[in-house]
Amino acid sequence: MEAREELRVGFVGAGRMAQGLAQGVVRAGRAPPPPHGLSRGTACLAPEVADLGCRTTHCNSEVLQHCTLVFLTTKPHLLPEVLQQIAPAVTRDHIIVSVAAGVTLQTLQQVSQFRPQSYCPRFSVLRVVPNLPCVVQEGAVVFARGSCAGEQEATLLKSLLSACGLCEETPESYMDIHTGLSGSGVAYVSALALAQQGAVKMGMPSALANKIAAQTLLVSLDFALCLQIPPLNPVLPPPSAPNAPFF
Ligand SMILES: NC(=O)c1ccc[n+]([C@@H]2O[C@H](COP(=O)([O-])OP(=O)(O)OC[C@H]3O[C@@H](n4cnc5c(N)ncnc54)[C@H](OP(=O)(O)O)[C@@H]3O)[C@@H](O)[C@H]2O)c1
Structure with a gap:
């Protein structure tokens, strides 16, 4: 994992939840100043995102190229397609954090299967369940780690998400x-x-x-x-x- 000073936080899917989390993280100074990355599907990127000074793109892989810790913030039904798109860009340094409701760590870890090489580097996957008040940084968030995510990744994620409200690590079964x-x-x-x-x-x-x-x-x-x-x-x-x- 990169040193904290070099941490770049990205969001694949720049909707309501991504904007709320990004605002919390940027305003609380939990990550260094932009460029962070936010990508979005078809529509224009919201002005609120630009106001944060974040770097934006319509290309999901680009977020992976520029950011180490990447939140997957699309709707859950789009996640298989998104995982397939980003898989070739995922490296062992990435920390992938999904907020998609109902998508399990097991499913998320299957991102490896979309990689073209037979060798799949180990990268960290975590799953977060926020609630709506996170968009105004007053949320209650729980998160669980996948098999490759260690204490360091969990501490880093907790420090970022604490900018958006109460944040607790729990077993995935509590989600x-x-x-x-x-x-x-x-x-x-x-x-x-x-x-x-x-x-x-x-x-x-x-x-x-x-x-x-x-x-x-x-x-x-x-x-x-x-x-x-x-x-x-x-x-x-x-x-x-x-x-x-x-x-
Ligand atoms: N909102 C909540 O209270 C809440 C609570 C718990 C969990 N969550 C989870 O948070 C996630 C996001 O929810 P949200 O409320 O923020 O939804 P949202 O506002 O609809 O945001 C989703 C974003 O993903 C973009 N997108 C669509 N297809 C994409 C693609 N192929 N690649 C990249 N971006 C794409 C959409 O762009 P376009 O508009 O251009 O299609 C939109 O900006 C969901 O998985 C949900 O389960 C939300």
């Missing part, structure tokens, strides 16, 4: 659980907005409903983060109580 908890978790919390609408429909002034909903959210975070009280333990209303505002 789907994390998706359910943290990916869907954002949607569960957003359901509070529906409760607030319900309160307004039932006659509460919207400013008050807004304030109460915000206070409920705040105190729930305190319970979860500081007091370590599982949120489902508090006393539930008796069955005779109205279920509203969820209706």
Whole structure:
């Protein structure tokens, strides 16, 4: 692996998640200044990417040529095609990090099979599961290492991703659980907005409903983060109580 000062971080697939991760990494100074590389499929590269001062291209292999640590940030169904494209450019110095939901380390490690030579150098593969708030650097991320990724690669990845929120290394078997908890978790919390609408429909002034909903959210975070009280333990209303505002 290259020395940290020479680290170049690249993204194959310059969409929402790549931009969020790149912003976190660049702004937190976790990697040296550009050139980093971002590639994209058919559409134009977003101005936000150019604003970061990153080097951009429409050629995926070029990202591999210029960068050592490369995030694969296309949609999961495109990954087999992308792996095939980049395989000839992968060397033993590369650290390949996939964020594609549901694509296992075993599948990722099969990139070797696309190489033209019979000898396949060992390169590091890791798998990351971010959640949507990573795009504003407030995410919860877990990652797992493939067989060739060591302590050094894991430490490096954790240091980069910590710029985008909470980051923990876990066994790969936790990854789907994390998706359910943290990916869907954002949607569960957003359901509070529906409760607030319900309160307004039932006659509460919207400013008050807004304030109460915000206070409920705040105190729930305190319970979860500081007091370590599982949120489902508090006393539930008796069955005779109205279920509203969820209706
Ligand atoms: N968003 C989330 O909350 C979230 C959470 C967990 C995991 N993930 C994972 O993150 C990955 C990216 O998600 P996203 O939300 O960032 O998707 P996205 O915004 O659609 O970004 C995907 C990018 O890949 C580009 N692309 C398409 N074909 C390509 C190719 N052959 N080579 C290179 N780039 C190509 C697309 O460009 P064009 O638009 O030009 O086609 C687009 O810029 C997915 O695998 C997803 O499972 C996302």
